Amino acid sequence: MSPQHLSVAQAYACLGLEEGSTLETVKSAYKQKALSTHPDKNPDDPDATAEFQRVSEAYRTLSKHLERASRNTYDSAGYSSDEYDSDDDYSSDDMADMYYFYEKLFEMFMRGERHSHMRYRRVPRVPEESDEQVQERVRRMCDEQQQAEERRKRESATRKQNAEKEREKERVAAGERQKVKVESKRARALSQREKAEQTARTLQKRIQSTRSAVFSAARAGDAAAVKRGVWEDAVDADGPETKVGCEGFVETTSLDPKETLLHIAVKNGDSGLVGWLNTHGAEPSEKNSEQLNPFHLSLLHGQIAIATYFFEEYPPCDDTANIYNSPASRSLLLLALDSCEPELVWMILDKGLASSQEIIEAWNHFTSKDGILAWRAPNRKAPAREIVEDIAKLLARYGGFTQTPAPLLKSATQPKTAPHPNSRTEPLQTTYVENTGRRGSNRGRSRGGRSRGRGRGWVPPTTAAR
Secondary structure, eight states: OOOOOHHHHHHHHHHHTTTTTOOHHHHHHHHHHHHOOOTTTTTTTTTTHHHHHHHHHHHHHHHHHHHHHHHHHHHTOOOOOTTHHHHHHHHHHHHHHHHHHHHHHHHHHHHHHTTSSSSOOOOOOOOOOOHHHHHHHHHHHHHHHHHHHHHHHHHHHHHHHHHHHHHHHHHHHHHHHHHHHHHHHHHHHHHHHHHHHHHHHHHHHHHHHHHHHHHHHTTTTHHHHHHHHHSOOOOSSSBBOOOTTTTTGGOOSSSSSSSSSHHHHHHTTTHHHHHHHHHOOOOOOOOOOOOOHHHHHHTTOOOOHHHHHHHHHSSSGGGHHHSSOSSSSSHHHHHHHHTTOOOHHHHHHTTOOOOOHHHHHHHHHHHHHHHHHHHHHHSSSOOOOHEEEEHHHHHHHHTTEOOHHHHHHHHSOOOOOOOOTTOOOOOOEEEEOOOOOOTTTTTOOOGGGGGTTTSSSOOOOOOOOO
């Protein structure tokens, strides 16, 4: 859009000056006005370019007006133009200064402040531009400015896109790195777990192998090897042969999977090893597959010394009830009867470990055919007559019984022969006599081996009725 032609009065008003102001005042006002109305200073004002052109047009109008007025003044005073030709030089210098101002102004807004530090210098005089040239130059500058702004926007958008691509690329790379890190960590964990499992299996195999060797030594009666395994190889003296979790490493399965070292030592009759194991972690209340603990086995196998050791180390009381409680299958007194050891029978009766009912059951079993046949079994040696007499006397004394021992003793000790077809077996008669005194009173305390209790508290036998 071409700038509107202004009158002198309109030009003064546009620059905010009073009519008649000097050229210097016009120049100063124009500079300030041009700087404030330049389009670069007002990017959001759509009328900034038109206002800037209007200010430029006002300055050109006043410049021409004041120059004509100055020349007319010189001519009316009688001065020729030739005589004061130096005034033209002044006007040309002013135009050069204005041209430099324009150049400096557009350079500052179009190219920034990078040349602002350059020294002030005079530029060669250039011919005055026409209005069309000025408008064309201003238009071109505005176009360049707009193109530069669009270019900056495109470059900014390109930079944002590139930055977003870089961020996305970095996110993908970070995800890949994290994935590799997780896989590597999982692989390390798996390797460590497999290594730990292999180490545990090796350790379990070694532990079970060492433990089985100690149990084999115990069954062979090698007490020194058992002690060495427990003391030096850290084999647990308690528990069965197979450790929990080591079942797959057992080469030979024992007949009794719950049998402990203490059970084996009791069956072997090794009282020294029993005492050593008891002081090195063996538990005397552990039971085998038949629910018998080591004390029960000492009664069953007739191990008097071992039973005595248990009574001395663990006196019968509530705290040791788990040792002296009868197994579910039979009472302690019946276990002692099966051993054919009067000493063990006396220990159970003397320690009060048999109830009245258990004594009655033991007496009935002792005097029954089943009891006699059990003592005469082919796989065991028949007890001597005096042993049977001692046991009968102990049961009669502590149970308060009267008895007919002759048929019993004869049946228990006679050799096995076929009965005569016409013979009759006399039934055994047993009479229970109420014992008014406290059971176990007047007990003998002397230690005389198998003869203990013989002849004491004997009730004369009654005659068997036919």
